[in-house]
Amino acid sequence: MTGIPGPGPGAGAPEEATRADGAQKVLEIADLTVDFVTEEGIVHAVDHVSYDVYAAETLGVVGESGSGKSVTWLAAMGLLRRTSAKVTGSVMMGGRNLLELSDKDLRPIRGSDVAMIFQDPNTSLNPVMTVGDQIDETIRAHGRASDGSAARTRTIELLDLVGIPDAKARCRQYPHEFSGGMRQRAMIAMAIANDPKILVADEATTALDVTIQAQVLEILEIARQETHAATILITHDLGLVAELANRIVVMYAGRVAEIGYCEEIFRMPAHPYTEGLMGSIPVMGGEPRRLQPIPGQPPSLIHVPSGCAFHPRCARSAGRSACSEQRPFPVPVGPDRESACHFWSELIPASSAAPLSSTTDG
Amino acid sequence: MAEPTPNGGASAAPASEPLLRIEDLVVHYGLGGGPFKRSDRRIRAVEGVSLSLWAGETLGLVGESGCGKSTIARAVVRLLEPNAGRIIVGGVDIAHLNRKAMRPVRRELQMVFQDPYGSLNPRLPISEIIAEPLKIHGQYKKGTGRARVEEVMSLVGLTSEYTKRYPHQLSGGQRQRVGIARSLALNPKILILDEPVSALDVSIQAQVINLLEDIQARLGISFLFIAHNLSVVRQISDRVAVMYLGHVMELGSRSQVYAQPAHPYTRALLSAAPVADPSVKGARQRIILKGDVPSPADPPSGCVFHTRCWLREQLDNPDRCVTEVPVLSDAAGTGQSVACHFTEHTGQAIRPVVPARSPLPTTAAAQ
Numbered sequence: 227m228t229g230i231p232g233p234g235p236g237a238g239a240p241e242e243a244t245r246a247d248g249a250q251k252v253l254e255i256a257d258l259t260v261d262f263v264t265e266e267g268i269v270h271a272v273d274h275v276s277y278d279v280y281a282a283e284t285l286g287v288v289g290e291s292g293s294g295k296s297v298t299w300l301a302a303m304g305l306l307r308r309t310s311a312k313v314t315g316s317v318m319m320g321g322r323n324l325l326e327l328s329d330k331d332l333r334p335i336r337g338s339d340v341a342m343i344f345q346d347p348n349t350s351l352n353p354v355m356t357v358g359d360q361i362d363e364t365i366r367a368h369g370r371a372s373d374g375s376a377a378r379t380r381t382i383e384l385l386d387l388v389g390i391p392d393a394k395a396r397c398r399q400y401p402h403e404f405s406g407g408m409r410q411r412a413m414i415a416m417a418i419a420n421d422p423k424i425l426v427a428d429e430a431t432t433a434l435d436v437t438i439q440a441q442v443l444e445i446l447e448i449a450r451q452e453t454h455a456a457t458i459l460i461t462h463d464l465g466l467v468a469e470l471a472n473r474i475v476v477m478y479a480g481r482v483a484e485i486g487y488c489e490e491i492f493r494m495p496a497h498p499y500t501e502g503l504m505g506s507i508p509v510m511g512g513e514p515r516r517l518q519p520i521p522g523q524p525p526s527l528i529h530v531p532s533g534c535a536f537h538p539r540c541a542r543s544a545g546r547s548a549c550s551e552q553r554p555f556p557v558p559v560g561p562d563r564e565s566a567c568h569f570w571s572e573l574i575p576a577s578s579a580a581p582l583s584s585t586t587d588g
Numbered sequence: 589m590a591e592p593t594p595n596g597g598a599s600a601a602p603a604s605e606p607l608l609r610i611e612d613l614v615v616h617y618g619l620g621g622g623p624f625k626r627s628d629r630r631i632r633a634v635e636g637v638s639l640s641l642w643a644g645e646t647l648g649l650v651g652e653s654g655c656g657k658s659t660i661a662r663a664v665v666r667l668l669e670p671n672a673g674r675i676i677v678g679g680v681d682i683a684h685l686n687r688k689a690m691r692p693v694r695r696e697l698q699m700v701f702q703d704p705y706g707s708l709n710p711r712l713p714i715s716e717i718i719a720e721p722l723k724i725h726g727q728y729k730k731g732t733g734r735a736r737v738e739e740v741m742s743l744v745g746l747t748s749e750y751t752k753r754y755p756h757q758l759s760g761g762q763r764q765r766v767g768i769a770r771s772l773a774l775n776p777k778i779l780i781l782d783e784p785v786s787a788l789d790v791s792i793q794a795q796v797i798n799l800l801e802d803i804q805a806r807l808g809i810s811f812l813f814i815a816h817n818l819s820v821v822r823q824i825s826d827r828v829a830v831m832y833l834g835h836v837m838e839l840g841s842r843s844q845v846y847a848q849p850a851h852p853y854t855r856a857l858l859s860a861a862p863v864a865d866p867s868v869k870g871a872r873q874r875i876i877l878k879g880d881v882p883s884p885a886d887p888p889s890g891c892v893f894h895t896r897c898w899l900r901e902q903l904d905n906p907d908r909c910v911t912e913v914p915v916l917s918d919a920a921g922t923g924q925s926v927a928c929h930f931t932e933h934t935g936q937a938i939r940p941v942v943p944a945r946s947p948l949p950t951t952a953a954a955q
Contacts, residue, residue, distance in 0.1 A: 263915050290790060290791060405880045407880055435652035436861050437857060437877045440859075440860035463862060464789065464864040465819070465861070468863065469863065493867075494604065506790045506791045508797070508819040508820055508823035509865065510861070514824075517797055520791040523762075524759075550825065
């Protein structure tokens, strides 16, 4: 019942549950669109986005502010329901479209099948409840513990796992008695309490100092190994993605720019925007070279440029009418690789893009 | 007058006197104890820091939150008065000058703030914001004032169509350009940049970094560049000071600090920073520090880093780290100063933080 016409070849073959390498698909976002109605006009926050999530992978979702990377997941989790947002498309998990579930049916999924960790643990933890009680509550809400003491035992176990020293005593403390890094650990403990299938970390370490970030990332990795959950790493930090992600979705102006394996995207971007991002970040090795920034500003999501949203800033679009007239939707450009650029073949040589057939056998 | 050192040439013989010299700077904040009790607890934000900024160079100041880097910036532009130490600009100690006496100094010494939203007056058009320092210093002359405003605007890449706009009509990157233009209006010798690109998206951040490099190349200004992002500091700095809990732990040229970090904290910091290059994934050895940064209200004795130091642990926890404050010194005479009792051990303890880049990675995933 998705009202919007499909964008053509979107997220690969929708029917398959496993990838060529045997990875299980756990969630499928198809043609997701989120519009916010405002006084100034309609904000196209997420614009026909399609991508899949596979079991146990770390999927990096990268983009700058306003690229729609977080809103995608807020919509998927039904967290935009009582807002002005208009959500269409589908988010399939376990044979059900999460967007069509009632709040009652969605509740057991939120926090259990899919858990989210947000940037600011100050606003995601309840300040007037002890940390232990909050985690107990999460466990009991999903019926994972028979009584309070069983829940508490599990809570202590979880806090221990995320490296909170003296977990038993720490349970009785309030969030303000925890440091920023400790709070984020508690958030992770809460998120993995019910063995989620998907763990969404939305800029989860952005507010932390480098040495604390390293600690939290290590905990996230431990949590992923413990739960075998797919981890969605939503971030603007290409460094984080390079270190942790298996696959990457690059977003721009509410749209998918490209999707692919981490190493391949860093080695050979298939979208000029990704190329621009890579040129913009200072590298750590060698003599610093002059940065190659993307010219101009990110577009307004109310007045998204015609055709390719990136074309006004794209060096490769100069004088090409296709870029300003036709919107490029993501097309397969290699094994498990998609690009939403009309001229992707100029970016990745034919040799690396050749065996398209391998994506379709199942 | 000091000879401007070319950008990147920090190793060239420095001029006789730095533009800015900070000596044994100490800044403590009171921890207000509420209306009815006086508190003796104090935040020891900066504890005896000495730094020099030479003509034409960029000195990067890195460290995590609470290390005192921004406090130094605020003390230097005298947004706060230091408790002890000297801040010498043009031969004059400005640490305790009053407002009036500071005025001519401010012409030489300008600051760019992190938050381009909070640091621009929302009620003034861009041209007025940039003209303000000129007016305050009586340099906004009829006839030439507007030309000067337009000159600095074009220097930062803002066309004249922006003169009539207000801050809320600009993007974050453009606002930061306005902040930089304002700081340049008086033709200062020194810019203090406190996290100038941290609030910006990567693509815009790169534009502003390039802009700063161009401005320095054209005007020969010195930058004290404060940031927590290690790769940004590496990109722009000639020399780098690494701070932790109010102390400078290591100071050296960019290549010294990044390629041969000698302090165990610097090593940990560099190893913890994510590197945007999947081909070095796994090849890097990461030092994960235990625990949190201690409170600057109650800093550890001896070396402030000893509570989290991996090297101290490897050396079987020598007492000296707890009892004796290490002095920042250039023991080897290479220009790289380190505040650690056991520097000679840092090098051997772990492998280089960023190994030589491997040739094109063979992606297992693609096979």
